[in-house]
Amino acid sequence: MNDCLFFGQNQFPNLFKNKPNTNKIIKPIQFKFENENENENENENENENENENEKQIKQISSGNFSTIFLFENGKVIEYLNQNDSKQNPSKIQIEENIQKVTVGYENEAILTIEGNVFAKGRNIIPNNPKEFINISSLIEDKNDRIIQDIVSGANSIYLLTSNQNVYGIGSNEYTQLGVDAETLYKTEEPILMMKNVSKIFSGSNSFHVFLLNSNQELFGCGYNGFGQVGLGKLTKIQNIPKGKIIDIQCGSTSKKKTLFMWI
Template identity: 65%
Template sequence: MNDCLFFGSNKYPILIKNEPEKITKPIQFKFENENENEKQIKQISSDEEFSTIFLFKNGKAIEYLITVGYSNEAILTIEGNVFAKGYDIKLKNPKEFINISSLIKNTNDRIIEDIVSGDSSIYLLTSNQNVYGIGANYSGQFGVDYKTLSKTEKPILMMKNVSKIFSGNSSFHVFLLNSNQELFGCGDNTSGQIGLGESRNGEELKKLTKIQNIPKGKIIDIKCGSLYSIMLIEDQNQNPKRKLYSCGDYRYNGLGKTEDTYEFTEIKSSLFGNDDDILDFSVGLNHTLILTSKFKIDWIWK
């Protein structure tokens, strides 16, 4: 049996019965269905509509990667093509899917390995480890001043030598990790969600900026809400090896904290054991799910 831990907003409708609408400390999630075979947690995922989606065909996962932002959708095919639609992707016909990977000027970069959506933008990671952005740049999330480029219907090169892209479907900021485990961010930092420290809080970063003071260890994943970010770090010299760190605006309770945090600091919980590693986590608009090595889930909500 896998257990689930929850914290954050507990409404629309109330998910945890007999509990307040705002849960600031993780509590145990109670499954409605008591069938043990249906309670084995394999993966956790959340979006802005408070749902979890698993896509299967004939019992197997479909071989397409789908990413969704507030105003866009994109599909990465097994051939490396990306088809997308959205108001900021094609103004004249926002409901029409177009092959945006074919619009990359450098033909050697037209094979895509990963796609990630922000609120109104899409990021493409090519087989050559280059990252392109397409869509809206309202907060400088492409590393370009929004006054110079507010949006683009053709992918623009953001950074080379990138191993991973991190953003969120409600966020106007993005993180790019290079092969040397150096992390860069740009876009909306008005709530400190890029983690640059108190002195940089309130800014919109118009160019990619290296993130300093990152906790020791290997960055496994980062997921972004609208006003906060959560990072999973693995350090082989510590026990537990994997820990979560967050930064941004605490009012949405996605941080698992009770105050604003302008640098990435550890999320601690009385429900985490001293040897309880974090296996996986997922961030929605106002909440966060955490899967631990003891097969429990923490849930943070607005």
């Protein structure tokens, strides 16, 4: 299995080989999954190499309440972030192979190779926040239901379709879905935000989002208390230096209201 290191607040007491005595880990330490049946003797298990390949971690996505691990074999497990000595990982049962996971402050989303998105969260499914549902199937245009990418904000999820359209679902309290909050406070069905989009940028604690179109024009919407998205509603960001935008990192709304852009 590939090595995974962790440091910071210890919300995963069952995850470490040598359980630390503190809830804060200053130096990175290695962790493993307690439900793995590791075999010290390589000759005792003929399928050990094959099993090890299936344990290779492809991606980790973490938010305030949960962390999801995606493995190379397209399977995922979830940890709830809580100090519980009896806590064990929960396998997420989705039949399709998974290519990406994303976790926000109050939501989780999973993108499958087939282009379907399964999501859960209080602001996504208020009546059943612990169960995953296929939110891509809720897109009104049936020809636009193959999803290419997903990104989580703090309490919203953004879907980029194969037709380069972006849909948003969840909370719109800060106009982070591109619509005036007085008109639409939240939605449990994806709404079309913008067309001709190549990339989406947001963060697990962000109440704002940025959309980059195929012409390298950048648009933003959401919380604007510190001027990070211009006018709040979906707005073209001005005064960007000439060059190609490579990446954007969004900070949170409450403490670090920062935006970093690579061009």
